[in-house]
Amino acid sequence: xxxxxxxxxxxxxxxxxxxxxxxxxxTRLAKRMxxxxxxxxxxxxxxxxxxPGARICDLRNSxxxxxxxxxxxxxEWGRIHRGVAVYTLTAEPDAKVAA
Numbered sequence: 001x002x003x004x005x006x007x008x009x010x011x012x013x014x015x016x017x018x019x020x021x022x023x024x025x026x027t028r029l030a031k032r033m034x035x036x037x038x039x040x041x042x043x044x045x046x047x048x049x050x051x052p053g054a055r056i057c058d059l060r061n062s063x064x065x066x067x068x069x070x071x072x073x074x075x076e077w078g079r080i081h082r083g084v085a086v087y088t089l090t091a092e093p094d095a096k097v098a099a
Contacts, residue, residue, distance in 0.1 A: 017048035025049045026058050033059075033066070033089040040085045041075065056087055063093030 017028060028047045032038060043052040060066055066087050073084045 017046075020048065022055075022058065025055050026062070029055050030059055030064065030089075030092075033064075033087065037086050037088040039071070039073065039087075041073065041081075043087075052087075053085065056085075064089060065091035 019025075025047070029038075029043065029049060029052075032043075032047060040052045043049050043055075049055055056066055056068075066089055069086045069088070070083045071086055072080060072082045074080050
């Protein structure tokens with residue numbers, strides 16, 4: 001059986017994702033969400049977060065405004081998944097929301 005390897009361009013990211021504490025995961029996720037929407041599979045794979053929904057809940061409880069959309073995705077093995085969450089950051093804590 002062939003062992004999965006991390007692409008070279010993502011290795012530095014994976015090394016910085018070794019801290020699995022709740023605070024470290026929340027920090028990684030909040031920082032990544034500043035750059036655009038992100039789906040559950042990407043959060044798990046790229047940020048080393050096993051329970052994305054729990055971390056989103058933490059961020060919301062900290063004052064982040066995050067919307068959730070559900071989509072259908074095909075994973076890297078060709079399997080179809082319906083209802084995959086895609087999270088979009090709309091405002092950070094204490095940030096004014098545009099009217």
